[in-house]
Amino acid sequence: xTQQKSSxxxxxxxxxxxxxxxxxxxxxxxxxxxxxxxxxxxxxxFEEVAYLLIxxxxxTVPQLVAYEQRLISLRVLPEALKNVLxxxxxxxHPMDVLRTACSFLGNLEPxxxxxxxxxxxxxxxxxxxxxxxxxxxFHQNGNRIDTQSDEDHVAGHFLRLLHGExxxxxxxxxxxxxxILYAEHEFNxxxxxxxxxxxxxxxxxxAITSAIGTLRGPLHGGANEAAMALIEQFDSPEMxxxxxxxxxxxKALVMGFGHRVYKVSxxxxxxxxxxxxxxxxDVGDHVLYPVSERIEAVMQKExxxxxxxxxxxxxxxxxxxxxxxxxxxxxVMSRITGWAAHVIEQRENNKLxxxxxxxxxxxxxxxxxxxxxxxx
Amino acid sequence: xTQQKSSxxxxxxxxxxxxxxxxxxxxxxxxxxxxxxxxxxxxxxFEEVAYLLIxxxxxTVPQLVAYEQRLISLRVLPEALKNVLxxxxxxxHPMDVLRTACSFLGNLEPxxxxxxxxxxxxxxxxxxxxxxxxxxxFHQNGNRIDTQSDEDHVAGHFLRLLHGExxxxxxxxxxxxxxILYAEHEFNxxxxxxxxxxxxxxxxxxAITSAIGTLRGPLHGGANEAAMALIEQFDSPEMxxxxxxxxxxxKALVMGFGHRVYKVSxxxxxxxxxxxxxxxxDVGDHVLYPVSERIEAVMQKExxxxxxxxxxxxxxxxxxxxxxxxxxxxxVMSRITGWAAHVIEQRENNKLxxxxxxxxxxxxxxxxxxxxxxxx
Numbered sequence: 001x002t003q004q005k006s007s008x009x010x011x012x013x014x015x016x017x018x019x020x021x022x023x024x025x026x027x028x029x030x031x032x033x034x035x036x037x038x039x040x041x042x043x044x045x046f047e048e049v050a051y052l053l054i055x056x057x058x059x060t061v062p063q064l065v066a067y068e069q070r071l072i073s074l075r076v077l078p079e080a081l082k083n084v085l086x087x088x089x090x091x092x093h094p095m096d097v098l099r100t101a102c103s104f105l106g107n108l109e110p111x112x113x114x115x116x117x118x119x120x121x122x123x124x125x126x127x128x129x130x131x132x133x134x135x136x137x138f139h140q141n142g143n144r145i146d147t148q149s150d151e152d153h154v155a156g157h158f159l160r161l162l163h164g165e166x167x168x169x170x171x172x173x174x175x176x177x178x179x180i181l182y183a184e185h186e187f188n189x190x191x192x193x194x195x196x197x198x199x200x201x202x203x204x205x206x207a208i209t210s211a212i213g214t215l216r217g218p219l220h221g222g223a224n225e226a227a228m229a230l231i232e233q234f235d236s237p238e239m240x241x242x243x244x245x246x247x248x249x250x251k252a253l254v255m256g257f258g259h260r261v262y263k264v265s266x267x268x269x270x271x272x273x274x275x276x277x278x279x280x281x282d283v284g285d286h287v288l289y290p291v292s293e294r295i296e297a298v299m300q301k302e303x304x305x306x307x308x309x310x311x312x313x314x315x316x317x318x319x320x321x322x323x324x325x326x327x328x329x330x331x332v333m334s335r336i337t338g339w340a341a342h343v344i345e346q347r348e349n350n351k352l353x354x355x356x357x358x359x360x361x362x363x364x365x366x367x368x369x370x371x372x373x374x375x376x
Numbered sequence: 377x378t379q380q381k382s383s384x385x386x387x388x389x390x391x392x393x394x395x396x397x398x399x400x401x402x403x404x405x406x407x408x409x410x411x412x413x414x415x416x417x418x419x420x421x422f423e424e425v426a427y428l429l430i431x432x433x434x435x436t437v438p439q440l441v442a443y444e445q446r447l448i449s450l451r452v453l454p455e456a457l458k459n460v461l462x463x464x465x466x467x468x469h470p471m472d473v474l475r476t477a478c479s480f481l482g483n484l485e486p487x488x489x490x491x492x493x494x495x496x497x498x499x500x501x502x503x504x505x506x507x508x509x510x511x512x513x514f515h516q517n518g519n520r521i522d523t524q525s526d527e528d529h530v531a532g533h534f535l536r537l538l539h540g541e542x543x544x545x546x547x548x549x550x551x552x553x554x555x556i557l558y559a560e561h562e563f564n565x566x567x568x569x570x571x572x573x574x575x576x577x578x579x580x581x582x583a584i585t586s587a588i589g590t591l592r593g594p595l596h597g598g599a600n601e602a603a604m605a606l607i608e609q610f611d612s613p614e615m616x617x618x619x620x621x622x623x624x625x626x627k628a629l630v631m632g633f634g635h636r637v638y639k640v641s642x643x644x645x646x647x648x649x650x651x652x653x654x655x656x657x658d659v660g661d662h663v664l665y666p667v668s669e670r671i672e673a674v675m676q677k678e679x680x681x682x683x684x685x686x687x688x689x690x691x692x693x694x695x696x697x698x699x700x701x702x703x704x705x706x707x708v709m710s711r712i713t714g715w716a717a718h719v720i721e722q723r724e725n726n727k728l729x730x731x732x733x734x735x736x737x738x739x740x741x742x743x744x745x746x747x748x749x750x751x752x
Contacts, residue, residue, distance in 0.1 A: 012731075034737060088483045192731060356563055364407055
């Protein structure tokens with residue numbers, strides 16, 4: 001039996017083994033299959049990271065070329081899926097769009113003899129941008145966009161479908177880097193949900209659908225949107241400092257800071273902060289980035305908390321012209337790679353994930369037939 | 377840190393507290409909120425059990441009447457949801473139908489100021505039979521059925537929509553009892569998945585969608601269908617014994633026996649076995665029930681394993697004219713009550729559920745730029 005307090009959300013409890021990722025070694029490190037996140041970012045190619053996670057090793061040039069071509073060939077959406085996206089209300093939460101669309105794609109293209117887990121992983125990676133942006137443009141302006149593009153990379157494909165024009169190179173690079181940073185994070189809640197689902201030997205889509213629904217919450221993927229909401233309410237660093245101090249005095253939860261596993265710092269934050277700074281200068285921003293830096297300083301001084309990946313991702317995405325409500329879906333477009341790797345791994349040595357609970361309810365009690373129950 | 381081996385699927389690890397259910401006390405007991413399952417079955421009303429689980433106490437007569445009326449009033453499906461059910465292929469896995477439909481209903485009727493978690497729980501409980509059987513009849517025979525009925529109870533409503541006529545009283549009672557037995561089971565995998573999803577403060581539909589996808593697997597909800605497939609391949613007890621012994625010799629997994637938590641017996645099995653026997657006599661069966669009893673005897677003798685709820689539920693449902701592929705969806709129509717209770721409870725004292733993992737992958741290694749990687 002565990003020595004953990006049962007209310008601790010399994011913090012520090014080992015729930016399984018993994019060969020995919022280490023998080024927080026030394027309080028501040030992140031490795032995907034042995035490679036430091038800083039090195040993978042320097043490689044500057046989300047698709048090679050996706051390949052590494054799903055297929056186990058970094059690709060060679062021919063492997064990467066073939067992989068990118070395969071992803072490009074998988075971008076077209078089935079008509080029935082487009083119909084479902086049109087049937088969704090325009091004010092649907094974008095994460096609900098992805099959750100339902102992933103589940104529905106599992107109805108149209110089920111796992112089985114015709115289609116294995118690797119093909120489904122590739123298909124989801126290829127289609128999530130088109131799914132989200134088909135729904136988005138249809139309900140924003142009635143346009144049924146073509147979800148095919150000849151962009152080589154997921155980042156460029158997403159930006160082209162969003163803006164309807166060739167992506168600016170620096171925006172594409174920033175989004176590409178963010179996709180690398182968001183791709184994988186060990187037994188985080190959404191990945192763990194995917195493994196719990198896969199642990200009953202359910203199908204691949206069920207596991208990914210669970211993960212999307214879990215990532216949706218503000219304590220997980222929703223944090224980058226919450227960080228944006230925090231940052232953009234202030235017009236200056238001084239206002240931010242005053243407002244943040246009021247929040248802290250009121251014991252409000254400040255999203256985008258601290259982490260259950262990293263104890264020293266989040267190595268991803270330094271990387272995305274640099275991009276937020278660069279893009280801020282490019283677009284002539286004099287508010288969001290200075291406000292962000294001030295919030296970081298106050299959180300460090302008052303709470304000894306460091307920014308996590310979500311905090312500077314928010315302004316970074318904002319500078320790329322990405323609407324705030326699409327931030328968490330972008331997380332999906334990246335993390336699908338880590339989720340896929342974990343589902344594949346869970347299946348290799350599967351064991352049903354079924355913990356137990358401490359009971360705190362009524363002791364055994366006599367059943368009173370309904371006619372004899374007192375009516376208050 | 378836990379003392380459990382990390383590959384053990386959290387068996388015996390306490391992952392939280394609950395006041396809803398105890399499973400396996402003394403190796404063989406089941407209580408919902410302090411009431412023994414045998415007493416709740418004697419009460420003979422799934423709706424009062426649903427009320428007990430979701431609202432915390434057994435209802436009085438006026439409360440139960442109001443609750444049943446409310447459920448009846450919530451049976452009509454939105455047109456857009458019916459469109460989506462029609463867009464699903466006819467050979468979709470019925471659990472995928474429920475998973476997608478639950479997720480899509482969350483797009484149409486999202487949780488928020490207009491609709492709280494109790495209303496959504498009631499709505500899902502009321503609509504799952506109609507969702508499943510609208511899809512089923514449309515693709516079986518092109519009929520767009522009316523999902524409203526004036527049946528008082530979920531069991532009768534399901535059977536009426538399935539068979540298109542007033543349910544036979546003994547079938548309705550058997551299904552009603554099975555719904556009571558399947559309603560709740562502590563931190564089983566699907567419920568735990570719902571709590572992991574709810575733990576990020578995601579919405580109610582996301583949590584239930586995760587649960588459906590998790591229940592789908594053959595190591596969990598799919599076990600009753602697997603049990604049916606086992607039973608119906610034999611034409612006599614003698615053939616069953618010979619076939620089963622061959623399976624055991626080949627170390628095949630026999631579904632419907634044993635349980636991770638019950639160590640002595642599954643108290644639900646005795647109850648549903650009695651119903652399987654009664655219905656077997658009613659329909660003049662001379663094969664399925666005798667075959668089932670022989671399989672039970674061999675498993676007891678050879679493996680010291682007892683039947684769990686899934687084993688005799690299979691023939692019980694079969695005798696009620698329910699197609700095998702709808703067995704696991706029936707589980708959903710019952711367990712939605714337990715899932716709802718657990719999501720509500722998780723939120724009352726929420727903590728993100730985020731375990732950790734033992735790393736077994738490559739040690740930190742140098743990143744080789746793609747142009748320098750050897751091509752095999």
